[in-house]
Amino acid sequence: MRVMLVTNPFATFTTPAGRDALDNTLAARYHVDVEHTTHRGHAGELGARAAAEGYDAVVVHGGDGSVNEVANGLLGHPDRSDLPPSASLPALGVVPGGSANVFARALGIDRDPLVATRQLMDMLDARQRRTISLGHTLGRWFLFNAGMGMDAIVVRQMEDKRQAGKKATAQRYLFTTVASFFSSAHPSPTFTVEVPEHEPLTGVRFGFVSNTGPWTYLGARPIRTNPGTDFDHGLGVFAATSIGVLRNSVLGSKLLTGSKDPRAGHLFRDDDVEWVRFTSEEPADVQMDGDYLGRHSEMLFGCRRHVLDVVAPPATVLPMGK
The missing domain is CATH 3.40.50.10330 (Probable inorganic polyphosphate/atp-NAD kinase; domain 1)
Known part of the structure; x- marks a missing residue:
C-alpha cells in the first residue's frame, strides 16, 4: 500500500x-x-x-x-x-x-x-473506507462547518493570538468567545439567511452552516448546534438574530449540556438542507473549518453527496434518529 x-x-x-x-x-x-x-x-x-x-x-x-x-x-x-x-x-x-x-x-x-x-x-x-458528503462555498470544500458573524470574529481574534505566539487552547477559545459577546469593539453586521422552503430570515447577527456534528468541541465536550446533521445528509443551519448576552447565555447553556434539540426565540435552525445563502449589505467576517476567510457580503453554501472516502469507523447513530 x-x-x-x-x-x-x-x-x-x-x-x-x-x-x-x-x-x-x-x-x-x-x-x-x-x-x-x-x-x-x-x-x-x-x-x-x-x-x-x-x-x-x-x-x-x-x-x-x-x-x-x-x-x-x-x-x-x-x-x-x-x-x-x-x-x-x-x-x-x-x-x-x-x-x-x-x-x-x-x-x-x-x-x-x-x-x-x-x-x-x-x-x-x-x-x-467510508464515503462522506461535504459542504462548499467560495470555490472551496469545507469538512465540518463555516460561519458568518460572531464565530468568524472569534476565529479572526484567535488567529491574531496564534500569530502572537499564543497556543489555541480550548480555554482561550472559550474566553475569546465570551469576551467577544460582551465587547462592543467587534461589531458584526446584520445579514439575511435563506434556505429552501422557508421565508428569508432577516436581522441575523451570526450564523453557522454545518456539514456534520458536533460544531466544535470544548475540551472533551462536544458542542452540537445541529444534532440532526451528519456526514450522510444535507447541511445544518443555525442562525441567531441577537447577540444579547442573556439570551445567548441561555442558549449556550443548552449547547453545553448537550441538548438534543436546542431552541430559542431568536434562533432559526434546520438540520438537513441542500443549500444556504447569507447576504449582508456590508461585508461580514467569515470562517471555514476554523480558517478565517476575510469579509464577504454574500455566501452561498452547497452540499455534494458522497464525494470523499475517509479512513474512519462506520457511522454511529446520532441523537434524534440519525
Missing part, C-alpha cells in the same frame, strides 16, 4: 519526536512518502499530487486547517463537472495534531495520536 504522510510541523500539538514515531510506525508496514508542509496552501498542493500519482491513502498529521487543504487538493474545485468517483481517489486519514481536531473526532478518531495511529493502521489493513 502506498501512503503519503502529510505533516504540519507548525500544528499546535505536533512534535518532531511524535512525527518521527508516526513515520516509522507507518513505514514498518506500508510504503510511505513523508511530506512536511512549508507554507499556506502546501497541503492542498500535496493532496492534488497524491490524487494525480495514484496513492492509496493520504494521512494528515496536523490540525483541521491542514486536513481541509488536503481534501480540497484531492477533489479540486467543487463546481467541476468531472468530479472523480470517490473510490478512484486516495482515502483521507487523520492523526490529530491540532488544538480542536473537530473533523477527526467527528469521524470517530481518537484524540490521542497514539491511539489514533493504531486505529488508522487497523483500518488501512482492512482497506476500510
Whole structure:
C-alpha cells in the first residue's frame, strides 16, 4: 500500500519526536512518502499530487486547517463537472495534531495520536473506507462547518493570538468567545439567511452552516448546534438574530449540556438542507473549518453527496434518529 504522510510541523500539538514515531510506525508496514508542509496552501498542493500519482491513502498529521487543504487538493474545485468517483481517489486519514481536531473526532478518531495511529493502521489493513458528503462555498470544500458573524470574529481574534505566539487552547477559545459577546469593539453586521422552503430570515447577527456534528468541541465536550446533521445528509443551519448576552447565555447553556434539540426565540435552525445563502449589505467576517476567510457580503453554501472516502469507523447513530 502506498501512503503519503502529510505533516504540519507548525500544528499546535505536533512534535518532531511524535512525527518521527508516526513515520516509522507507518513505514514498518506500508510504503510511505513523508511530506512536511512549508507554507499556506502546501497541503492542498500535496493532496492534488497524491490524487494525480495514484496513492492509496493520504494521512494528515496536523490540525483541521491542514486536513481541509488536503481534501480540497484531492477533489479540486467543487463546481467541476468531472468530479472523480470517490473510490478512484486516495482515502483521507487523520492523526490529530491540532488544538480542536473537530473533523477527526467527528469521524470517530481518537484524540490521542497514539491511539489514533493504531486505529488508522487497523483500518488501512482492512482497506476500510467510508464515503462522506461535504459542504462548499467560495470555490472551496469545507469538512465540518463555516460561519458568518460572531464565530468568524472569534476565529479572526484567535488567529491574531496564534500569530502572537499564543497556543489555541480550548480555554482561550472559550474566553475569546465570551469576551467577544460582551465587547462592543467587534461589531458584526446584520445579514439575511435563506434556505429552501422557508421565508428569508432577516436581522441575523451570526450564523453557522454545518456539514456534520458536533460544531466544535470544548475540551472533551462536544458542542452540537445541529444534532440532526451528519456526514450522510444535507447541511445544518443555525442562525441567531441577537447577540444579547442573556439570551445567548441561555442558549449556550443548552449547547453545553448537550441538548438534543436546542431552541430559542431568536434562533432559526434546520438540520438537513441542500443549500444556504447569507447576504449582508456590508461585508461580514467569515470562517471555514476554523480558517478565517476575510469579509464577504454574500455566501452561498452547497452540499455534494458522497464525494470523499475517509479512513474512519462506520457511522454511529446520532441523537434524534440519525
